[in-house]
Amino acid sequence: MNERWIKSALIGVQTESAFEIDGAIGALLARVSESPDPALNFARGSGVLAACELASRSLDPSQQPLPAPAKADPNTLSRSHPWMSAITEVFASGPPHQAYEARLIDQACRRLADVGLTLPPILLPTALHTGQRSQALRSILLPVLGPRGRWLAAQNPDWKYAASVLTASDEDSEMRVWQEANHLDRLAFFRRLRASSAGEARELLQASLSELAATERADFVSAMNVNLHADDAHLLDPLLKDRSRDVRFAAARLLACLPDSAHAQRLIGWVAALLVQKRGLLGKSWQLDAPQSANPTWGQSAIEATRPQHDPLGERAWWLYQLVRQVPLGWWTAQTGMNPQGLVTWAIKSDWSAALIGAWQERVDAKDPEWVEALLGARKPGARTSTSDLLALLPVAQREKHWPNQIDALNKDGGLNDVIASCAPGETLSCHYSKALLTSMLTCFEDDRLRHDYGLRVCLLELASLLHPDALGRVIDLPRRADETPAMADCTLAFERIIHVRAALHTHP
Amino acid sequence: MGIALTREQVLALAPDESSAKAANGLVADSKWVTLGADDEAVWGECQGSGSNPYQAQVDLGALVSRCSCPSRKFPCKHGLALLLNYAQKNPRFAATTRPAWVDEWLASRRNRSERKAAVAETSKPADDPAAASAAVAKRESTRWSRIEAGATELERWIADQFRRGLARFGQEQRRDGVAMAARMIDAQAPGLAARLREALALMSEGAARQADVIASFGLLQLINEGVRRRGQLSAPRLADLRAALGWAADKAEAQAAGDAVSDQWRVLGQIITEPEAKLSERRVWLQGLASRRHALLQEFSYAGKAWDREWQNGAQYAAELRFYPGSVPLRAIAQTVSKVLTAVSWTEEDAETAFDAASQAFASNPWLAQFPLVFAAATPFRDGNDWRLHTAAGTLPWRVDEDSAWTLLAFSGGHAVTTMGEWAGNQLRLLSGWDDSGARWALETGE
Numbered sequence: 010m011n012e013r014w015i016k017s018a019l020i021g022v023q024t025e026s027a028f029e030i031d032g033a034i035g036a037l038l039a040r041v042s043e044s045p046d047p048a049l050n051f052a053r054g055s056g057v058l059a060a061c062e063l064a065s066r067s068l069d070p071s072q073q074p075l076p077a078p079a080k081a082d083p084n085t086l087s088r089s090h091p092w093m094s095a096i097t098e099v100f101a102s103g104p105p106h107q108a109y110e111a112r113l114i115d116q117a118c119r120r121l122a123d124v125g126l127t128l129p130p131i132l133l134p135t136a137l138h139t140g141q142r143s144q145a146l147r148s149i150l151l152p153v154l155g156p157r158g159r160w161l162a163a164q165n166p167d168w169k170y171a172a173s174v175l176t177a178s179d180e181d182s183e184m185r186v187w188q189e190a191n192h193l194d195r196l197a198f199f200r201r202l203r204a205s206s207a208g209e210a211r212e213l214l215q216a217s218l219s220e221l222a223a224t225e226r227a228d229f230v231s232a233m234n235v236n237l238h239a240d241d242a243h244l245l246d247p248l249l250k251d252r253s254r255d256v257r258f259a260a261a262r263l264l265a266c267l268p269d270s271a272h273a274q275r276l277i278g279w280v281a282a283l284l285v286q287k288r289g290l291l292g293k294s295w296q297l298d299a300p301q302s303a304n305p306t307w308g309q310s311a312i313e314a315t316r317p318q319h320d321p322l323g324e325r326a327w328w329l330y331q332l333v334r335q336v337p338l339g340w341w342t343a344q345t346g347m348n349p350q351g352l353v354t355w356a357i358k359s360d361w362s363a364a365l366i367g368a369w370q371e372r373v374d375a376k377d378p379e380w381v382e383a384l385l386g387a388r389k390p391g392a393r394t395s396t397s398d399l400l401a402l403l404p405v406a407q408r409e410k411h412w413p414n415q416i417d418a419l420n421k422d423g424g425l426n427d428v429i430a431s432c433a434p435g436e437t438l439s440c441h442y443s444k445a446l447l448t449s450m451l452t453c454f455e456d457d458r459l460r461h462d463y464g465l466r467v468c469l470l471e472l473a474s475l476l477h478p479d480a481l482g483r484v485i486d487l488p489r490r491a492d493e494t495p496a497m498a499d500c501t502l503a504f505e506r507i508i509h510v511r512a513a514l515h516t517h518p
Numbered sequence: 519m520g521i522a523l524t525r526e527q528v529l530a531l532a533p534d535e536s537s538a539k540a541a542n543g544l545v546a547d548s549k550w551v552t553l554g555a556d557d558e559a560v561w562g563e564c565q566g567s568g569s570n571p572y573q574a575q576v577d578l579g580a581l582v583s584r585c586s587c588p589s590r591k592f593p594c595k596h597g598l599a600l601l602l603n604y605a606q607k608n609p610r611f612a613a614t615t616r617p618a619w620v621d622e623w624l625a626s627r628r629n630r631s632e633r634k635a636a637v638a639e640t641s642k643p644a645d646d647p648a649a650a651s652a653a654v655a656k657r658e659s660t661r662w663s664r665i666e667a668g669a670t671e672l673e674r675w676i677a678d679q680f681r682r683g684l685a686r687f688g689q690e691q692r693r694d695g696v697a698m699a700a701r702m703i704d705a706q707a708p709g710l711a712a713r714l715r716e717a718l719a720l721m722s723e724g725a726a727r728q729a730d731v732i733a734s735f736g737l738l739q740l741i742n743e744g745v746r747r748r749g750q751l752s753a754p755r756l757a758d759l760r761a762a763l764g765w766a767a768d769k770a771e772a773q774a775a776g777d778a779v780s781d782q783w784r785v786l787g788q789i790i791t792e793p794e795a796k797l798s799e800r801r802v803w804l805q806g807l808a809s810r811r812h813a814l815l816q817e818f819s820y821a822g823k824a825w826d827r828e829w830q831n832g833a834q835y836a837a838e839l840r841f842y843p844g845s846v847p848l849r850a851i852a853q854t855v856s857k858v859l860t861a862v863s864w865t866e867e868d869a870e871t872a873f874d875a876a877s878q879a880f881a882s883n884p885w886l887a888q889f890p891l892v893f894a895a896a897t898p899f900r901d902g903n904d905w906r907l908h909t910a911a912g913t914l915p916w917r918v919d920e921d922s923a924w925t926l927l928a929f930s931g932g933h934a935v936t937t938m939g940e941w942a943g944n945q946l947r948l949l950s951g952w953d954d955s956g957a958r959w960a961l962e963t964g965e
Binding site for chain 2: 015088093
């Protein structure tokens with residue numbers, strides 16, 4: 010149909026002559042246009058033309074260039090692989106809605122990555138959609154998307170995050186990662202480079218700083234804690250004046266760890282002036298006072314004179330907290346001669362306990378397990394750092410010493426949440442602890458504890474995703490109760506599903 | 519236990535690869551709240567995402583399954599998983615009493631068979647063939663009268679729309695159109711009603727579909743003309759017209775007198791749609807190895823009732839098909855079906871030949887709903903927001919739901935694969951795809 014016919018139909022057919030065509034079709038149109046009603050003739054003619062069009066369609070011969078196909082991937086999980094079923098099950102429900110589902114995806118991807126396999130093509134759209142929804146899972150999904158996943162991602166703007174991932178195999182490719190990849194990949198590359206050649210990484214960052222957004226600058230600066238060296242001060246010092254508060258603080262925190270840096274010396278000078286040793290009736294003791302007034306030069310050291318409106322600390326405590334949170338913990342033990350436990354006990358008794366403990370909790374990291382243990386004993390409700398954050402700094406085995414291995418005891422004092430929250434993605438509980446905890450967990454399915462305790466049901470599922478793989482073989486079939494509620498049945502089935510999927514992923518090579 | 523099944527036999531029942539995979543994930547004993555079996559049936563309750571477990575059951579006599587899940591695939595993943603469990607000789611199947619819901623289903627299957635037998639008995643030629651023939655002729659004549667009255671009314675309405683101008687088609691005209699579609703149902707011409715509703719839906723899609731609206735009205739008018747001139751039409755053309763009107767074809771007649779073709783048939787692809795609430799339509803497309811003929815097995819199921827037989831994409835079956843009459847005889851009934859265990863490899867026609875055959879089919883019957891198109895070495899790709907298929911003879915647009923489209927793209931990886939779809943004369947809906955390694959993609963869901 011041409012535009013003229015369409016126009017006639019749109020404005021209304023009042024007269025004949027809508028169709029003007031030669032040949033056999035024209036003759037046929039003339040034959041069917043025998044009615045005195047032009048509109049009816051138009052309808053008949055439209056039928057003839059529509060039938061002709063259906064029979065005369067042709068393929069579009071224009072050979073537009075096709076997008077380049079995906080590169081072959083010899084590492085794709087094959088259809089006959091024993092993991093196929095479990096991996097399919099993990100991705101079957103799409104992007105995760107529950108925390109345990111995210112952990113299962115995380116673990117499945119890690120298992121694949123461990124043996125150098127990539128997801129089968131049929132699961133790639135779901136995997137990419139998962140990464141679109143969950144930023145936390147992106148870094149773990151990216152390695153198992155393989156060349157086909159990246160090829161697919163390049164064709165959907167929503168999956169842009171996965172499109173530019175490059176596999177770094179040689180120096181040229183490494184530099185392409187830095188120049189072209191997304192932020193997460195660049196950050197991972199920067200950390201690797203920092204570990205192997207800290208100076209080169211620093212120079213790379215120095216050259217790119219002006220092009221980075223504030224959040225990216227903060228991430229890269231924080232990543233400089235790998236192989237931190239006195240030479241890094243040249244880069245970090247100017248960043249104390251960065252526009253972004255996060256960047257200023259990240260730089261200050263690192264500079265404070267470089268004893269020869271001007272910033273560290275200024276900081277120690279300020280704190281040392283507040284800490285004095287006094288002689289009393291019971292011998293010498295250390296006393297700490299908060300600053301009396303704001304120092305106008307603090308601004309150059311990422312310390313703010315104005316207390317945030319809703320901060321629970323008073324003004325002086327706020328200043329003290331900011332100073333202390335930058336000072337390396339080693340300075341306190343060296344300066345006072347006390348061990349971490351002694352210092353924490355001393356701090357609790359002082360007038361400035363909230364500022365001191367809060368600052369130390371923020372400063373402590375995995376390199377200071379003695380401090381972590383001491384600070385765990387000083388935890389208070391409403392603290393700036395949660396118990397699980399502190400526990401996460403300890404190795405799993407050391408962490409588990411803080412927890413009973415009975416589910417009821419754990420549930421009673423909020424320990425369940427600590428167990429779950431302190432386990433980083435990919436981390437599991439020890440085999441010994443898992444076995445003991447699992448025995449206790451299984452008893453929950455035998456009585457009424459799951460009936461009304463929504464929280465317990467949720468926690469059990471997440472715990473199931475954290476148990477050591479070697480402990481999983483103990484679950485065969487959970488007992489079912491005749492009077493179970495749908496929620497209990499859901500929980501039981503989900504629990505079994507988690508165990509079976511994880512067992513399958515860890516049973517086969 | 520009733521019969522011995524192997525895992526391979528069970529998986530061969532899967533309608534597609536994704537169902538088989540999903541079923542494997544449900545085999546775990548723990549997923550089944552209950553399991554049971556006796557000589558006639560096997561059943562189980564599988565906990566799904568809903569609050570109540572899905573009740574899956576399989577009649578071991580015919581290996582026909584039924585499940586309370588909403589899946590439109592038969593057997594669904596629960597039915598397959600149940601059979602896989604059974605094939606593994608799970609001890610939980612032993613010595614269980616058949617629950618009421620299984621009893622009811624088996625009883626209803628028995629009743630249906632008996633009713634079918636009774637209908638077959640009663641539909642035998644009456645003692646007085648002349649009287650029976652006269653009764654049939656009278657029923658047909660009454661229906662033709664109603665249809666003709668309806669077609670005349672529709673003709674007037676279509677001419678009115680063209681006279682008035684489609685640009686002035688507003689809410690009032692739409693209401694009239696909906697009412698007209700309802701009147702076509704009353705006139706016992708559901709095919710006219712469905713086509714009119716499709717045309718009204720096209721009207722809502724704006725200026726880009728104006729030509730399609732005019733064509734739809736034109737093809738409706740062709741049917742109206744056909745109704746009036748039905749006495750002058752050949753038998754195949756009359757069959758085309760009846761099919762276009764939605765006049766259900768006589769299955770018994772096709773079984774008895776339809777064109778019979780015995781061949782080894784491969785399943786090209788299939789789709790389940792829901793044309794109306796609770797009503798599912800399944801179209802399974804076959805092609806004969808020796809005859810190269812295409813065939814369509816079209817079935818309807820109400821309220822989730824199981825299909826008579828499962829057809830596995832890519833599998834080959836030895837069967838005799840009886841074709842319904844028509845200018846392009848595609849629709850058929852399968853008889854004496856048996857699965858071929860050693861499948862034969864096929865050589866596909868080139869794209870131009872395949873497309874020409876489709877055009878020829880539409881030239882013969884402009885009311886044809888779909889024609890199967892198999893393109894070897896076809897590359898699906900995304901062109902802006904559109905999906906297109908590149909073949910050796912040119913490109914054409916295709917459509918499926920967005921999720922399935924992305925899975926097909928992932929499956930092909932930008933490489934050439936063989937695709938199969940339904941060509942409706944102006945658009946292609948892809949149903950399946952496969953590559954040289956035997957890996958397959960199938961439309962995940964109906965649309």
